[in-house]
Amino acid sequence: MARETHLPVLFQLFRQYGYDGVSLSQIANKTELGKASLYHHFPGGKAEMVTAALAYRGLWVEENVFLPLRADRPALARFQQMCDRLSELYQSGQSPCLLAALTTGAKRDVFQAQVKEHLQRLTGAIAEVLLASGLDPQAARQRAEEAVVAIQGSLILARGLDDFTVFERAIASVPERLCAGLDSKP
Amino acid sequence: MARETHLPVLFQLFRQYGYDGVSLSQIANKTELGKASLYHHFPGGKAEMVTAALAYRGLWVEENVFLPLRADRPALARFQQMCDRLSELYQSGQSPCLLAALTTGAKRDVFQAQVKEHLQRLTGAIAEVLLASGLDPQAARQRAEEAVVAIQGSLILARGLDDFTVFERAIASVPERLCAGLDSKP
DNA sequence: GTCTATATTAAGATAGAC
């Protein structure tokens, strides 16, 4: 099996349990590979598997979130699509964010830079739409930040309360909050 | 040394690294105790240490957050005090939330109920103030939820972006958001 | 590309002396 076949498995495992919460035996089970085979595909061990999972996520987000965000449509519609895709990514709040999972744990520093870049790309992509819609740079950045805060926070709370409607409510309010007071046709 | 002496250490360790990210050797180092001594104080091992850390946090929040929240003052002032204390708890965004840290990891299920209760107490305490200020139960609950979402989300984002001003901005906006459109003297 | 077998280290946990 090719290396890419196993990326979804790695992604799911690490987002759910974090770096320290996943063992190689667990990965071997889920991928149906021996440990040695895992090291063939990922010579750098667990750390390289996480990096691969991050890259896999990055690609998915690029295609499914950033691309629609640059489409030639009203800002509100673009944000609605973004939220649809993010709901898919997070499975309506039932699956945690890999980025958030990697902000904790013993090896946090190893992934800090990668996590930061992913988060910056998301806030940046949102802010760009707002900028093109006439918002000044600071307000655009601030609003984008608030949207990401709402998404991340609702994921945490949904999980902690074991009530996924928290995420659904939060994500549903994001598009209109982002567009509040905007000229409707950018 | 008495058991309580070491609770702050446990609290700090687990909030920062999560359950799986902390080893007994690490705890032994930070507490300056041998492993065997740790088991004297916490016969249930690491899981019991986490429960003790949760209880320690619960007591702190009860005294420093919930008590002021029930004071005989305007709602806005009470929320401002709440946010001051939460800023203290999270060290202006530099220290993660123990509850959030425990929503991930291999042993998540073990602490699920405790985390849920802590989160419910917080949203409940906030909602009660809003209720007494004339908001209907559903709106009160919804606003309280949004406040906790903002706090948790900004903690994640601050850590991921390595920019603690994200938390400071978010927490600063919480009191007024909670009180928006309220009769000012409840 | 995958396997069995194994090396090595560290983990969580306990026994029993002081």
Added chain:
DNA sequence: GTCTATCTTAATATAGAC
């Protein structure tokens, strides 16, 4: 209440055959 010493298991990782 704390220690040293030790047990047991599981972790990451590698060697080398197929």
